[in-house]
Amino acid sequence: MKKIRVRFAPSPTGPLHIGGVRTALYNYLFARKNNGTMILRVEDTDQARFVEGAENYIIESLQWCGIEFDESVTIGGPHAPYRQSERKELYKQYSDQLITSGNAYYAFDIPDELEQNRKEAEAGKKIFTYNAESRKNLRNSLTLSKQEVEKLLQEEVPHVVRFLIPEHTEVVMHDIIRGKVVVQTESLDDKVLFKSDGMPTYHLANIVDDHLMEISHVIRGEEWLPSLPLHILLYQAFGWEAPEFAHLPLLLKPDGNGKLSKRDGDRLGFPVFPIDWIDPLSGEKSSGYKESGYYPDAFVNMLALLGWNPGTEQEIFSMDELIEAFSLDRVGKSGSKFDPEKTKWFNHQYLIKKSDEAVAEEFNQILHAKNIQIADEKLVKIMSLVKERVQFVKDLWNETYFFFEAPQSYDEQVVKKRWNEQSAEQMKSLANLLATIEPFEAPIIDQAIKAWLEENQFGMGAIMNALRLLLVGAAKGPHLGDIMEITGKEETILRIKNGIERI
RNA sequence: CGCCCGUUCGUCUAGCUGGCCCAGGACGCAAGGUUUUCAUCCUUGAAAUCAGGGGUUCGAAUCCCCUACGGGUGACCA
Numbered sequence: 001m002k003k004i005r006v007r008f009a010p011s012p013t014g015p016l017h018i019g020g021v022r023t024a025l026y027n028y029l030f031a032r033k034n035n036g037t038m039i040l041r042v043e044d045t046d047q048a049r050f051v052e053g054a055e056n057y058i059i060e061s062l063q064w065c066g067i068e069f070d071e072s073v074t075i076g077g078p079h080a081p082y083r084q085s086e087r088k089e090l091y092k093q094y095s096d097q098l099i100t101s102g103n104a105y106y107a108f109d110i111p112d113e114l115e116q117n118r119k120e121a122e123a124g125k126k127i128f129t130y131n132a133e134s135r136k137n138l139r140n141s142l143t144l145s146k147q148e149v150e151k152l153l154q155e156e157v158p159h160v161v162r163f164l165i166p167e168h169t170e171v172v173m174h175d176i177i178r179g180k181v182v183v184q185t186e187s188l189d190d191k192v193l194f195k196s197d198g199m200p201t202y203h204l205a206n207i208v209d210d211h212l213m214e215i216s217h218v219i220r221g222e223e224w225l226p227s228l229p230l231h232i233l234l235y236q237a238f239g240w241e242a243p244e245f246a247h248l249p250l251l252l253k254p255d256g257n258g259k260l261s262k263r264d265g266d267r268l269g270f271p272v273f274p275i276d277w278i279d280p281l282s283g284e285k286s287s288g289y290k291e292s293g294y295y296p297d298a299f300v301n302m303l304a305l306l307g308w309n310p311g312t313e314q315e316i317f318s319m320d321e322l323i324e325a326f327s328l329d330r331v332g333k334s335g336s337k338f339d340p341e342k343t344k345w346f347n348h349q350y351l352i353k354k355s356d357e358a359v360a361e362e363f364n365q366i367l368h369a370k371n372i373q374i375a376d377e378k379l380v381k382i383m384s385l386v387k388e389r390v391q392f393v394k395d396l397w398n399e400t401y402f403f404f405e406a407p408q409s410y411d412e413q414v415v416k417k418r419w420n421e422q423s424a425e426q427m428k429s430l431a432n433l434l435a436t437i438e439p440f441e442a443p444i445i446d447q448a449i450k451a452w453l454e455e456n457q458f459g460m461g462a463i464m465n466a467l468r469l470l471l472v473g474a475a476k477g478p479h480l481g482d483i484m485e486i487t488g489k490e491e492t493i494l495r496i497k498n499g500i501e502r503i
Numbered sequence: 504c505g506c507c508c509g510u511u512c513g514u515c516u517a518g519c520u521g522g523c524c525c526a527g528g529a530c531g532c533a534a535g536g537u538u539u540u541c542a543u544c545c546u547u548g549a550a551a552u553c554a555g556g557g558g559u560u561c562g563a564a565u566c567c568c569c570u571a572c573g574g575g576u577g578a579c580c581a
Contacts, residue, residue, distance in 0.1 A: 224576090
C-alpha cells in the first residue's frame with residue numbers, strides 16, 4: 001500500500017482561524033491514524049499579501065492544539081525547503097515543461113487591459129473569462145507569431161504563463177467526501193500558472209510540490225473544489241499520478257450564513273482564533289481560545305466533532321482517541337456553524353475531569369496575582385468543593401473568594417429574603433456556639449449546629465441562609481460546614497460579628 | 504449570471520447497503536427532584552410534517568427526477 005503523506009498548506013496572510021485549524025486537525029488525525037506523515041508547507045507565493053508574524057502564529061497555534069508535524073519549515077525534512085518562496089527557482093522548469101508540451105502558453109496582456117475587459121463584460125451582465133474563445137483575441141503566444149513572441153521574451157516584456165484548457169473535454173474527478181464530480185472544460189478558464197513577478201501561482205506550486213513531496217491525500221477546504229478540475233488537468237498534463245482528494249465542508253458564520261472569515265474576529269463575542277493575534281499593521285487585537293481560558297484538548301475535541309462524528313455516542317475524545325476513531329468517510333458533506341455554548345460545555349467537561357491538584361495549581365496562579373498565599377492542601381480541598389461549578393479556571397475566583405477574604409458587600413436580594421428582626425440575635429447566639437466547638441471541623445460543626453437548632457426550635461433554612469449571607473455575602477457556595485472549617489473559627493466568628501453590624 | 508457543492512430538532516449531528524425511525528443522541532431551553540443557598544447532579548419534557556413536489560417500491564429521511572433555498576468559486580490571492 002502507498003505510503004500516506006498529507007500536508008497542511010496555509011498561506012501566511014494572517015492568523016489561522018478555527019476553520020483552518022480544523023483542516024490541519026483532520027490532516028493530522030488522518031496521518032496518524034494511517035501511520036502516515038504530516039507535513040507543514042507554507043504557501044507564500046503571494047508577496048503582496050505577506051503578513052509579518054503570520055507563519056509563526058500558525059506554527060504556535062497548531063503546537064498549542066497538539067497538532068504535530070513530521071516535516072515542516074522549522075524541523076525540515078527530506079523535501080526541504082518547505083516554504084514555497086524558497087523553492088522559487090524550482091517552478092520555472094515545470095512551467096517551461098508545460099509550454100514545451102503545448103499545455104501552456106505565454107500571455108503578454110497588461111493587467112489593466114484585462115481588468116478593463118472584465119469591467120466591460122460586467123457592464124453587459126457577463127463575466128469575462130480567459131478561455132478558448134477570448135484567447136484568440138488577446139496578446140499571447142497562440143495569437144502572436146513565433147518571431148514576435150521570441151522578441152517579446154528577449155526584451156523581457158512582462159508576461160505570464162497560462163494553462164491551456166483543453167476543449168470539449170469532460171473532467172471526471174473523485175472526491176473522498178463527495179464522490180464523483182464531473183465538469184466540462186468549457187466552464188474553465190486559462191488560469192495563470194506563472195506570474196510576471198517570477199513566482200508561480202498557487203495552482204502550479206501546489207501541484208508541483210504535492211507531486212515532489214509525494215503527497216498521497218490532499219485534505220483541504222471546500223472552497224478549493226472549484227479549482228479541482230484545473231488541478232486534475234495539471235496532473236494529467238505533467239503525466240503525474242494525482243493524489244486523492246477530500247474537500248472538507250466549510251465552517252460557517254455562527255450568525256447568518258457564509259463561510260467563517262478572519263474578519264469575524266471578536267464581532268460575535270467569542271474567539272474564532274486559537275490564540276491571540278495582534279495585527280502588525282493596525283495593532284488591533286483579536287482574542288484566542290487559549291487566552292480566553294479554554295483548554296487545548298477541549299478546543300480540539302469541539303473542533304473535531306464539527307463536521308465529523310464517530311458514529312457512536314461518545315463525545316469526549318482525547319487526541320489519541322480521536323486518532324483511533326477518525327476516518328474521512330465519517331466526515332459530513334454540509335457546512336456547519338459552531339455553537340459557542342457547547343464549546344464551553346466541552347471545557348467544563350475537561351475541567352472537572354482534571355484532578356483537584358491540577359486545577360489547584362492552575363488557580364494558584366490567579367491567587368498569586370492577587371497576592372494571596374494559601375497552603376496547597378487547603379487549596380486542593382477548596383477545588384474539590386467548587387471545580388464542578390465552573391467552566392473555566394478564571395471563573396473560580398467568583399466561587400471561592402469567600403475562602404480568602406470576608407465578603408465586601410451583602411447581596412441585597414438575599415438580605416431582603418433571609419434577614420429579619422431576629423436574625424442578629426440568632427447569629428450572635430450562633431457565634432457563641434461556634435466559639436465553643438473544638439476541633440473546628442465540618443462534621444463536628446454540622447452536628448453542633450444541628451443540636452443547637454433543635455434545642456432552640458430554629459428552622460434550618462432561616463438560620464443557615466442568614467449565616468451564609470454573613471460568611472459569603474451571597475446565596476451561593478458549597479456546604480457551609482466546609483466553608484467554616486476552611487475559613488477557620490476566628491475568621492468565621494469575626495465575619496458573623498462584622499456582618500451583624502453592617503447589615 | 505456560469506459552473507460546482509449542499510439541505511434531518513435553535514445548534515452539532517445519528518440515520519450510509521430502503522422496513523427495527525410517526526426519526527435517536529448531545530448542547531441549549533423548560534419543568535420536577537436532590538441540596539441549608541447557588542451550582543453540579545438525576546428525571547422528565549418541548550423541539551425536525553427528514554427543504555418542497557413528483558416518481559420507483561408492498562414499503563423511502565434513506566434510490567431517481569424536478570423545483571426552491573443556502574453555500575463555494577469565477578484574480579498575474581491563496
